[in-house]
Amino acid sequence: MELTILGSGSAMPVPDRAQAGYLLDDGGRSLLVDCGSGVLQRLAGTETGYEGVSTVLLTHHHLDHVAALLPLLKARWLAGAEHLEVVGPAGTKSLVDGLLDVHEYLDGRVDLAVREVSASRPFSAAGFEVAARETRHSMKGLAYRFSPPSAPVDPADGPLTLSGDTEAFAGMASFADGSDVLVHDCSFPDGTDVSNHPNPTQLGESLAGVDVDALLLSHLYPHTGGREREMARSVRDAGFGGSVEIANDGLRVEI
Structure with missing residues (x-):
């Protein structure tokens, strides 16, 4: 299974980071997780392309995670694709219906399926087996753990979170x-007064003693610019024992 970071940024754009988006590829199957602004351009630069993504899995419905959802639908329609599935937490159908109310001409252009999932039971998305758990954020959302189609195991034990x-x-x-591999929100450096997102010390303390080989810090606000090494060091100093990297757009990780 290969993970490509399409967007490692946040709701405050910077030139080198698109908003949230992650591409999973395995054995000819592809899954897009989140679809923020700029992700469609990043996706177009991959071998998979938007033509190869027929399923999008949303963590939650904040704009920096869904802004390119209808542009993806339109791009697939114009490219001759016939299907798109959108999977996400409760409220996903209302989100998609509302977007189509605004952009009515896109309704019916492709075979659009919408499916809502929860943390109560595992599910499949684009062939990947997925477990979910509720997050703590200003909007209800889900974290996901993935097992690849090529080597299915209990998704609760999957190699990527x-x-x-x-x-x-x-x-x-x-x-x-x-x-x-764990890709975790680490939006701001230590010393920033913020809620709903962790700083590096909080994240490192929460992961102390946890068996995770590699941690990628993502969803990075402009406040993190130039402080990335400091942030990685703070996570380790707070107790996390695995390797720590900063997620960057275009980074590819074999899992």
Whole structure:
């Protein structure tokens, strides 16, 4: 399974970071997780392309995670694709219906399926087996843990976890325990007065003693610019024992 960081940024744009978006590829199957502004351009630069993504999985409905959802639908229609599935937490159908109310001419252009999921049971998306858990954020959302189609295991034991937007807390750490790779919200450096997102020390403390091989810090606000090494060091100093990297757009990780 390969993870490509399409967008490692936030609701405050910077030139080198698109908003939230992650591409999973395995054995010819592709899944897009979140679809913020700029993600469609990043996706067009991959071998998969928007033509190869027929399923989008949303962590939550904040604008920086869904802004390119209808542009993706339109691009697939214009490219001759016939289908798009949108999967996400409760409220996803209302979100898509509302977007189509504004852009009525896109309604019916492709075979559009919308499916709502919850943390109560695992599910499949584009062939990937997925477990979910609720996050702690200003809007209800879900974190996801993935098992690839080529080597299915219990998704609760899958090798990749994506936190979505969330505070750092013990339940999230437990959900990610045993992952090869954890991509976690770390929006601001230490010393920033903010809620609903963790700083590096909070994240490191929550992950102390957790078995995660590699941690990627993502959803980075402009405040983090030039402080990335300091942030990675703070996570380690706070108790996390695995490797720590800063997610950057275009980064590809084999899992």
